[in-house]
Amino acid sequence: SSSVHPILLNQLVAISPKHLNIHFKPRSSFNFAQSFKGYVCTGQMESVPAGKYAKQSLTKLNWLNGLKGRIVGTDDVRSALAFVERGECEVGIVYKTDALISRKVKIIGTFPANSHSPIVYPLALTRQGAQNKEAVQFEQFIQKSAQTKAIFQKYGFRLNP
Template structure:
């Protein structure tokens, strides 16, 4: 996944650098100036993006990348409020659509670069969960997911549970988190019995196990 993301990331940064070059009167013989890029990224992508930064800065030492990780909804609000951002990578089209409708995206730069899956995870030593239906058991008291109003992973999790006719039934057990990494943390620490995260989040944690994958 990281390899495919790197290609798209290089493309995004290349676009940004072209725009920066167009905004300044750059002379042919002038030494390249150090450029700082502020990149707002959905929290679920932080591991991949940190790895990409190491590779990218080796190739382009004159570019300094400054990351801002948060839920896509929070990042959208920051941009709407005037936060300086050069590149925005959202986990869902909803936030991109909102910014585009307000004219806050540079025309022609929006691209879809990633796919992911919603999975159900539990603490490593949990043995009572093997599928989504097991969440209805009386033994399961707390289930974490992102806030559907602001977190794409939460929005997708709600859609999954609704498609399985489980969302309304599980409402009393649901614990909403500010982003998908907080969901993962809740599961890792045993503060909840299970959580819905992206497959990539489950993969990076040694303290949780993936017990089920959302139906397509």
């Protein structure tokens, strides 16, 4: 429907435990598989959205085959984050917003936006909602308020222009 607005964008990032020094260059000429020794954790590549984006990026950058046998797929992105926090995986591929909530990991790089489908969070009013004054006001507040924009940015989201 015409009332669907993509309002927030997220980014796909590579993370590692804070004490490790793993290099990351988001280009296919970089040998990512050789930049670390252990496993890489992300969501299940066939079913979990973060894993699907990770698979798209690893494929586009030509890194997927080099990582065969070293990818751990988890049930959700928070589990992947936890594996990296505990050091069970040296690298994780998660959303920027998830990486920022952890004090135990660092972001080592961002996957290029053109290497995966856009990670978009839409906002939409239902037909009934469009008749509801409060719902319409809330939609306006979410989209146009400087206050909400500042909060979204603080937590790592990008605003859809």
